[in-house]
Amino acid sequence: MPNVIASLLPEQLADLSNGCGPASMKVKLIPDSILGVDFFPACSGHDACYAFGEDEDDKRLADRIFLFNLLAAVDEHCIENGIVDRVQRVACREAAFAYYKAVADWGKSAFWAGKEKR
Numbered sequence: 034m035p036n037v038i039a040s041l042l043p044e045q046l047a048d049l050s051n052g053c054g055p056a057s058m059k060v061k062l063i064p065d066s067i068l069g070v071d072f073f074p075a076c077s078g079h080d081a082c083y084a085f086g087e088d089e090d091d092k093r094l095a096d097r098i099f100l101f102n103l104l105a106a107v108d109e110h111c112i113e114n115g116i117v118d119r120v121q122r123v124a125c126r127e128a129a130f131a132y133y134k135a136v137a138d139w140g141k142s143a144f145w146a147g148k149e150k151r
Contacts, residue, residue: 072129093137
């Protein structure tokens with residue numbers, strides 16, 4: 034599955050993704066960035082993984098990749114040079130874990146949308 038995602042053109046990825054939060058929401062309640070950390074690429078990749086996933090193992094893998102990408106975005110943005118940076122990093126890591134927990138706990142309907150459950 035990750036190899037398929039990596040081979041997508043940007044416009045193909047854009048067609049599969051709505052950013053952070055469920056596509057079914059009429060109002061954008063889940064932000065794509067937190068304190069300057071851009072979670073949009075991680076959310077887009079997660080949406081694509083869900084689109085190509087075929088079973089529960091694929092869902093769990095997609096969710097773990099999502100967490101890895103969220104934490105990588107935090108680490109890339111937050112350099113621990115002072116107390117403010119450390120506070121920002123902790124807050125953004127907490128948000129990343131909250132995003133992960135939300136999809137791990139509540140993402141089954143999104144994962145199985147349009148698919149036959151195996």
